[in-house]
Amino acid sequence: MILVKTNARQVSRWQQELARAISDPAELLRELELDLELLPAARAAAKQFPLRVPRGFVARMRKGDPHDPLLRQVLPLAAELTPVAGFIADPVGDRSSQVAPGVLHKYQGRALLVVTGACAIHCRYCFRREFPYGEIHAGVEEWRPALNYLARDSSIHEVILSGGDPLSLSDRRLEALLAALEQIPHLRRLRIHSRQPIALPERVDAGLLETLSGAKLPLVLVIHANHPREIDDEVRAALERLEQIGVTLLNQSVLLSGVNDEIPTLVELSEALFAARVLPYYLHLLDRVRGAAHYEVDEIKASTIITQLQQRLPGYLVPRLVREEPGQSAKTPIWAL
Ligand SMILES: *Cc1c(COP(=O)(O)O)cnc(C)c1O
Numbered sequence: 001m002i003l004v005k006t007n008a009r010q011v012s013r014w015q016q017e018l019a020r021a022i023s024d025p026a027e028l029l030r031e032l033e034l035d036l037e038l039l040p041a042a043r044a045a046a047k048q049f050p051l052r053v054p055r056g057f058v059a060r061m062r063k064g065d066p067h068d069p070l071l072r073q074v075l076p077l078a079a080e081l082t083p084v085a086g087f088i089a090d091p092v093g094d095r096s097s098q099v100a101p102g103v104l105h106k107y108q109g110r111a112l113l114v115v116t117g118a119c120a121i122h123c124r125y126c127f128r129r130e131f132p133y134g135e136i137h138a139g140v141e142e143w144r145p146a147l148n149y150l151a152r153d154s155s156i157h158e159v160i161l162s163g164g165d166p167l168s169l170s171d172r173r174l175e176a177l178l179a180a181l182e183q184i185p186h187l188r189r190l191r192i193h194s195r196q197p198i199a200l201p202e203r204v205d206a207g208l209l210e211t212l213s214g215a216k217l218p219l220v221l222v223i224h225a226n227h228p229r230e231i232d233d234e235v236r237a238a239l240e241r242l243e244q245i246g247v248t249l250l251n252q253s254v255l256l257s258g259v260n261d262e263i264p265t266l267v268e269l270s271e272a273l274f275a276a277r278v279l280p281y282y283l284h285l286l287d288r289v290r291g292a293a294h295y296e297v298d299e300i301k302a303s304t305i306i307t308q309l310q311q312r313l314p315g316y317l318v319p320r321l322v323r324e325e326p327g328q329s330a331k332t333p334i335w336a337l
């Protein structure tokens, strides 16, 4: 491992990579040698939710394949613009469960803190694609009301940093946030939900490792990979570095039509995760957010898939199939058929 600590004024490599991420649909199509016929639809759908994908993630896609499972997660399509009954702006009731600015407290013992709206990658199926992030500002002073809420409720034992992607915060801000959370005596662990180790493995640099190893509370990092090809050598190395500093690594996926709704793909995903020191945690049914209907896999097919996974993998490599329902006190499990 190369231990070069960047000073505050220096722009670190991950920030450069983030700035170089592809946001122009024409560039993405050119890079992948795809037909420019796809361009008008991509441009139209990108107006609703912009395209964004780091170059390292694009490098894991197959050139010339418009159905590549990694591409399918990020390429804006005309289908997003067709209204479908039941697919709405806030499918999981996030807006009504904000108890303080940026705090979602739906489940007993844990509260979720939305710390930033920024992500390194824009996933077309994201259930927060329409979340009003503009109302959430990053910085310890801005987080003060949220921190006060967490400090007042001693039933909260775990805070989940979410977003957006909490690892979009600079090390300095993240360090300040961790320090503020550690002042709260009833917290037993901290959890970070981040897709950055997958989308932008450069983020797992010496500065981040130093910040996280300085945490006094046990850390759980839930990453987000949907397809085995998302885990290449660089991603695996990043995850190994995190494991070496004692972070517990879990993965959540979304079951997506045309991406990972085949049994061999999910078997391989679990194997690839384990090889990178990560255990599968949740396999989510799609949240019915506007613009994502073409990704939906129905519940019957999903539970058949889980039955098959149970037959092919050790129990600890089978993710829990769940659906999020507004107003429930936990994710709703979907049982195998
Ligand atoms: C999903 C979620 C959690 C975490 O649930 P776990 O089952 O503990 O992983 C916590 N808070 C909110 C608001 C959530 O949506």
Ligand code: SF4
Pocket: 118, 119, 120, 121, 122, 123, 126, 127, 128, 163, 164, 165, 195, 224
């Ligand atoms: S990284 Fe996560 S929060 Fe960001 S767009 Fe993708 S699914 Fe949504």
